[in-house]
Amino acid sequence: GESVGLHLPTLSVQEGDNSIINCAYSNSASDYFIWYKQESGKGPQFIIDIRSNMDKRQGQRVTVLLNKTVKHLSLQIAATQPGDSAVYFCAERAGNQFYFGTGTSLTVIP
Amino acid sequence: EPEVTQTPSHQVTQMGQEVILRCVPISNHLYFYWYRQILGQKVEFLVSFYNNEISEKSEIFDDQFSVERPDGSNFTLKIRSTKLEDSAMYFCASSEPTSGETQYFGPGTRLLVL
Numbered sequence: 001g002e003s004v005g006l007h008l009p010t011l012s013v014q015e016g017d018n019s020i021i022n023c024a025y026s027n028s029a030s031d032y033f034i035w036y037k038q039e040s041g042k043g044p045q046f047i048i049d050i051r052s053n054m055d056k057r058q059g060q061r062v063t064v065l066l067n068k069t070v071k072h073l074s075l076q077i078a079a080t081q082p083g084d085s086a087v088y089f090c091a092e093r094a095g096n097q098f099y100f101g102t103g104t105s106l107t108v109i110p
Numbered sequence: 111e112p113e114v115t116q117t118p119s120h121q122v123t124q125m126g127q128e129v130i131l132r133c134v135p136i137s138n139h140l141y142f143y144w145y146r147q148i149l150g151q152k153v154e155f156l157v158s159f160y161n162n163e164i165s166e167k168s169e170i171f172d173d174q175f176s177v178e179r180p181d182g183s184n185f186t187l188k189i190r191s192t193k194l195e196d197s198a199m200y201f202c203a204s205s206e207p208t209s210g211e212t213q214y215f216g217p218g219t220r221l222l223v224l
Contacts, residue, residue: 032211043114043201043215044153089152093211096166098143100153 012107019077021104023090026071030092030099035064035075038103039086047075047088082108112136114216116202122222123192131187131219133202142185143203143213144177146170153201159185192223 013019025033031052036044050057050064050073057064063076073090089103115134123129135142144156157167159177176188185204189196199220203213 034211034213036215041217043203043217046212046214049211091153096158097168098155100145100155102152 009102010105010107012109013080015082015108015110016079019075019080019084019106019108021075021077021088021106023073023075023101024071025073025090025092025099027092027094027099028068028071030094032093033064033066033073034091034093034098035062035073035088036091036100037084037086037088044089077106080106080108082110084108114202114204114214116200116216116219118219119217120220120222122224125194125223126191129189129192129221131189131200131202131221133185133187133216134183135185135202135204136214137183139204139206139214141165141205141213142177142179143205144187145201145203145215146198147201147218148198156187189221192221194223197221197223 034049035047037047038044048059048062048064050066055066061078065074075088077084085106085108087103087105089101091098091100114136117132121129142159145153146156147153154170155168157171157177158165162179174190178186199218201218202216205211205213
């Protein structure tokens with residue numbers, strides 16, 4: 001089966017610092033990757049995506065980096081805020097199916 | 111801002127009973143999905159639906175599961191004979207007609223099978 005996993009289950013950062021959340025994937029045929037944020041009791045919320053023909057994509061305060069050589073995906077959050085506290089997980093698309101990682105719990109310390 | 115809605119928010123059922131989980135996707139979206147998330151575990155893809163038919167389904171989506179778009183607004187997931195292991199949070203998602211990629215998730219239905 002497919003394997004999408006996260007390197008760290010928890011991450012604590014000081015408010016204002018930058019956060020980096022990592023994700024490893026196993027399917028070299030995956031062509032599309034997404035980062036989601038999930039707050040307690042809510043559904044996943046789309047943050048940013050990237051296609052496999054790109055290495056980097058920037059959004060508002062977020063950047064996704066894709067390293068296809070080592071099958072690694074990262075999410076960088078600039079100037080982390082208390083409202084960023086949530087579980088973050090990556091997902092990959094292989095064929096027409098989406099595979100999700102387990103998630104990293106980000107806690108922002110005021 | 112338009113959003114995906116799901117009903118009920120919670121459902122408790124007896125093992126062997128049928129349940130129908132309902133979703134109202136965002137109105138101009140054409141791609142629809144069901145996912146489940148067992149407590150403490152990762153989100154798992156169940157099925158995708160486009161143009162009134164299933165476009166992809168996972169191994170989890172066996173004959174006990176079915177989906178339907180009975181009218182122009184609802185998208186349902188039916189579990190014919192629930193098992194204890196079907197207890198999970200079920201998320202519906204929809205995506206835009208142009209990209210079919212950015213998925214917007216509903217708040218989920220928490221299903222508990224006793």
